[in-house]
Structures are given as structure tokens and as C-alpha cells.
Amino acid sequence: MATQFPDDFKCPISLEIMSDPVILSSGHTFDRSSIQRWLDAGHRTCPITKLPLSEHPSLIPNHALRSLISNYTLVSLPKPQPQPEPQTLISTLTYPSSPIDSKICSLDQLTRLCKRDSALRRRLTESGAVSAVLNCVDSDDPILQEKALSFLLNLSLDDDNKVGLVAEGAIGRIVAALHGGSPDCRAVAATMLTSLAVVEVNKATIGAYPYAIRALVSLLRDGNGREKKEAATALYAICSFPDNRRRAVDCGAVPILIEIADMGLERAVEVLGLLAKCKDGRQEMVKLNDCIRILVHVLKNGSSRGVQYALLTLNSLCCYSEAMCLEALQEGIFEICLGLLEDDNEKIRKNAAILFQVIRGKQSMG
Numbered sequence: 308m309a310t311q312f313p314d315d316f317k318c319p320i321s322l323e324i325m326s327d328p329v330i331l332s333s334g335h336t337f338d339r340s341s342i343q344r345w346l347d348a349g350h351r352t353c354p355i356t357k358l359p360l361s362e363h364p365s366l367i368p369n370h371a372l373r374s375l376i377s378n379y380t381l382v383s384l385p386k387p388q389p390q391p392e393p394q395t396l397i398s399t400l401t402y403p404s405s406p407i408d409s410k411i412c413s414l415d416q417l418t419r420l421c422k423r424d425s426a427l428r429r430r431l432t433e434s435g436a437v438s439a440v441l442n443c444v445d446s447d448d449p450i451l452q453e454k455a456l457s458f459l460l461n462l463s464l465d466d467d468n469k470v471g472l473v474a475e476g477a478i479g480r481i482v483a484a485l486h487g488g489s490p491d492c493r494a495v496a497a498t499m500l501t502s503l504a505v506v507e508v509n510k511a512t513i514g515a516y517p518y519a520i521r522a523l524v525s526l527l528r529d530g531n532g533r534e535k536k537e538a539a540t541a542l543y544a545i546c547s548f549p550d551n552r553r554r555a556v557d558c559g560a561v562p563i564l565i566e567i568a569d570m571g572l573e574r575a576v577e578v579l580g581l582l583a584k585c586k587d588g589r590q591e592m593v594k595l596n597d598c599i600r601i602l603v604h605v606l607k608n609g610s611s612r613g614v615q616y617a618l619l620t621l622n623s624l625c626c627y628s629e630a631m632c633l634e635a636l637q638e639g640i641f642e643i644c645l646g647l648l649e650d651d652n653e654k655i656r657k658n659a660a661i662l663f664q665v666i667r668g669k670q671s672m673g
Contacts, residue, residue, distance in 0.1 A: 312324055312376075312379065313379075315372070316372075316375070316376050316379070318337050318338035318341045319335065319337060319354065319355055320337055320338070320341035320342065320345060320354055321338060321340075321341045323338065324376065325337075325338040325372070325373075325376060326338065326376075327339040327340070327368075327373070328368075328369040328372045328373050328376070329342065329366040329367060329368055329369060330366070330367040330368075330369050331353055331360070331364060331366065332353075332360060332361065332364055332365060333353035333355065333356050333358055333360070335353060335354075335355045335356070336369050336372060337354070339366060342354070342366065343366070346364060351364075391416065393417065393420060393427065393430070393431060393434070393436075394434060396413040396416055396417050397413075397417070397431070397434060397435065397436045397439055399412075399413040400413055400414070400436075400439040400440060400442075400443060401435075401439045407446075407448050407450075407451055410443060410451055410454075411450055411451055411454050414440070414443065414451070414454040414455060414457075414458050415454060417431065417436070417458055418454070418457055418458045418461055421458075421461050421462065422461055425464070425465055428461070428462050428464065428465055428468060429465065429467070429468075431462065432462060432467075432468050432471055436462075437459070437462070437471070437472060437475045437477070438475060440455045440458055440459055441455070441459075441475060441476065441477060441480050443455035444456060444459070444480040444481070444483075444484060445480060445483070449488065449489035449491070449492060452484060452488055452489070452492050453488075453489065453491050453492045453495055456481070456484060456492060456495040456496055456499055457495055459472060459477065459499060460495060460498060460499050460502060463499065463502040463503060464502075466505070466506055469502065469503050469505060469506045469509060470506055470508070470509065472503060473503060473509050473512055473513075477499075477503070478500075478503070478512065478513055478516050478519065479516070481496045481499050481500060482496075482516060482517075482518055482519050482522050484496040485497065485519075485522035485523065485525075485526060486518070486522055486525075490530070490531055490533070490534060493526055493530060493534050494530075494533045494534050494537045495537075497523060497526060497534065497537035497538045497540070497541045498537050498540070498541070500513055500519070500523070500541040500544070500545065501537070501540050501541045501544045504541070504544035504545050504547075505544070507548070510544070510545055510547065510548035510551065511548055511550065511551075513545055513551075514545055514548060514550060514551035514554055519545075520542070520545065520551065520554045520555050520558050520560075521558045523538045523541050523542050523545075524538075524542070524555065524558040524559060524560045524563060526538035527539060527542070527560065527563050527564070527567065527575075528563045535567055535572060536572060536574055539564070539567070539572060539574040539575050539577075539578055540574055542555060542560065542578045543574065543577050543578045543581065546578060546581045546582065547581060549584075549585065552581060552582050552584065552585040552587075552588055553585055553587050553588075555578075555582060555588075556582055556585065556587040556588050556591055557587070560578070560582065561579070561582060561588060561591035561592055561595070562591070562595060564576075564578050564579050564582070565579070565592070565595055565597065565598055565601055568601050568602075568605065569597065569601045569604075573605065573609055573610060573612065573613035573616075576602070576605055576609070576613050576616045576617050576620065577612070577613075577616045579592070579602075579616070579620045580616035580617075580619040580620045580623075583619070583620045583623035583624060584623060586627075589623060589624060589627045589628070592620075592624055592631075593624070593627070593628050593630070593631060598624070598631075599621070599624070599631060599634045599635050599638055600638060602617045602620055602621050602624075603617075603621075603635065603638040603639065603640060603643065605617040606618065606621075606640075606643050606647070607643065611652045611655060614647070614650075614652075614655055615652070615654050615655055615658060618647070618655065618658035618659055618661075618662055619658060621635060621640065621662055622658065622661055622662050622665060625662065625665050625666060626665055632665070632666060635666070636666065640662070640666060641663075641666055644659045644660075644662050644663040644666065645663070647659035648660060648663065
């Protein structure tokens, strides 16, 4: 709440708190800079009484009022709180006897400190912070768990830290949070996997970790809107590594992705584009009656990125299965591709041209 100053502390001209109050011969007090501008403009009357002033009016310092304003400001304004040292904050997390509220406060401050400071993130990683924070991820308190995951997410902004976090055992804690955390914790945990998967070697490690992909698929099926989006994003990042595509298919990802793509989540179409690159993924898609219809719907109504990945998926399916190609033709894919050949997006034009050729090839063979 803003401090309320007495009206007498305000200059009658600027209406701001006076820093150098002076008394005019009329007896009224003004801030020196304001009354000086008044006089310099050629005025020779008091701004309040309108009574005439001498040719060279005296400006008498109002020491008493200046002292009052100074003292009032010192008492009223909040004192800036000294920032604790990062090591002190980490110690709060390390001590078993530290109250949960203190740990939450420490994590908040650490997150703020390291958000835009890569040098500090490196120092925090080297100082043993990761181990202490990972222990907080195991907490039964959902707020502490979420704050710990958010802090680790900030640490993972740097590629060196991404590898270090995995080496410290972060994946196991993150997967546990995906299974048993609050909705917010699960969403942040999925985002954390996306961040770690930026480093190529981590994609394989995450995919090989027991239940990691299965936990994401479960979140995709059962989570709220934010959880589904973050789980799909994480699967996309992880499944750019070929071995993980089969794992995702084995965990039942395909029918769930088709369902949520039909609900409008285009990120699901991006994951389908990757899974369609493997035989197991295509086989699963062929089994689903609505797969082609939903992908064609994205072509007609989706964003540029959604259209691009729908084309990639349809390319894989039409090359793989004549039945899928025939179904796509029945859905009007030929005319849609012709229209997309004129699209502003070069990738869409290219993918539409490839699909167009695939369809024509299948037609001529038929």
C-alpha cells in the first residue's frame, strides 16, 4: 500500500512531495524548483494569493518543514531488505529441521536469482544445490514439490546443467512427480523432461528410464488441458529419438493422440507425425477408423504447423497403406493438396507436393 503523506508536504504548484521547501514573502511554502520556474517565467505574484512580489523575491529555506518531511519519509518508507546469500538459501533446503515455509521461501528466492543469470546458475549447480532441491521434489507437500521443480527447470536452461541434472538422478524424481504430484507439479515435471530432452544424449536416457514415457502417456490420457499440452510437448521432444517412438506406441500413445487431436490439441498431431515414421506407429494408426478424417480436418482448419505435421503423417500413412490412401481420397485429400500447393508456407507447399505425388502414384497403380 502506498504511503499517504500530509498535504502540507506537497508543493502547491507541482503537487509533489517537496525536496527543498522555501518560503515566499507571501508566507506560503513551495518546492524551490517549482517556484523558481514560476519566477523565471516572469511572474511577480504569489501563485496562491495573487498578491504582488518584489522584483527579486527572496526564497527562504523552510528548514523545519524539510526536517519533518525527511523524518516522516525515513519512518514511513519500507526499508530495503538485504538479499540473503545463495549458500544461505541452499542451507535452509539442506537442514532437515528447516520448516516447509522456509524452504518454499528459499526456493522462490533462488528461482528469482537464477532466472536471468547463467553464471549464478552454474555456481548453484556446483555448490550442491541440485541434491538439496531434488530431495524437496520427493516432498509430500505439493507447493514445495512444485517450487523445487520450477527451480530445477530454471537451472536446466543451460545445456551443461541439463546433462548434470540427469547425472544427479533428476529423471527418477521427475517421473515420480508425473505419477504422484499435484496437477501443477505434473505439468512442470513434463516441461522439465522437455527441457532435458533438448540435449540429444538425454533423449535416450529418458526413453530408457522405466515408466518415463508411460507416465507421459498417462498424463496425456488423464490430465487437464495444461497437463495434456505439456505431456504432448515432452513426447514430441523425446520421440525425435527413433527408439523412443516404438516405446511410445507400446505404451498406447497413438489412440490417445488421435483422440486429443480431434479435441483440437495440435501438438498431438506433431507427435503423430513422428510416430508415423516407425512401422509400429503406422500399424496402430491403420487400426483407427477416425485417423484419416481427423488429420484431414487439421489440414482444413489447423495452423500452419498443424497442417505441416498432418501432411507428414498422411504422407507416411498413404505410402504405407493403400486402404488409408483410398480413405484420404474419399475425404477430399486430392483437392486439398491442390489448394495447399499455393500456400505461403514453403514447407507446406513441399509436403503437399509430396503427398500429391504419392496419391497420384497410388491412383495410377490402382
